[in-house]
Amino acid sequence: MVQFLFLVIAALGLLTALGTVLARNLVHAALFLVAFFFTIACQFVLLEAEFLAALQVLVYIGAVAIILMFGIMLTRNIQGDDTTIVAAAWRIPALVAGFCVFGILVFGINNAVAPAGHSPWSESNVRPSIAADAGSSKATAVRREAVNNMARTVGNELMTRYVVGFEVAGLLLTVALVGAIALAHREEAEPDVPSRGEQPARRASASPQPQAAGPSPVSSGASPPR
Secondary structure, X not given: OHHHHHHHHHHHHHHHHHHHHHOOOHHHHHHHHHHHHHHHHHHHHHXXXXXHHHHHHHHHHHHHHHHHHHHHHXXXXXXXXXXXXXXXXXXXXXXXXXXXXXXXXXXXXXXXXXXXXXXXXXXXXXXXXOOOOOOOOHHHHHHHHHXXXXXXXXXXXXXXXXXXXXXXXXXXXXXHHHHHHHHHOOOOOOOXXXXXXXXXXXXXXXXXXOXXXXXXXXXXXXXXOO
């Protein structure tokens, strides 16, 4: 049952990821991204990492996605046109780069090297025990401490081991928001608006001259006086 749920959620995640990339409307792309974040939270729940699932919903969906939505709403070209479409010359290199990244991920997952004295996780069928037995090893105690105090463990890892990646991710999000604001407030040429003093003169010069009433002496056939 868990395997079936994993496959269903993974398929939905792939579909929402493709929708994020292929959607022409930026608002729709952001909504697809929110759905993708939610599928990742569901995967954390399947892995019994409830704290990471809550962080995924609160931080990524509740904060990052909202910031992206604000940035998108500040841009002028929300619908997308020919100026926002990737040029045909860049599509093939982008596909090649995407397949290369996919191949590296598949190779790394299938050929992962386990730590010394442990079997690869792909070959394990039973979740490692965290029970405090008499013969439990130090690794079991560390695992038990991480599971029982997951919030503290994640915070320590983010602020020590993964602090560079954590700060770079925040910097990239800030740069994206600043770029969206810069695009929204791009300077444009303002049309020439005539001043108040110039408007009556232009109207007077543009108005036709009134003609005198009555028949013209030339048109009536009478000769003009000498």
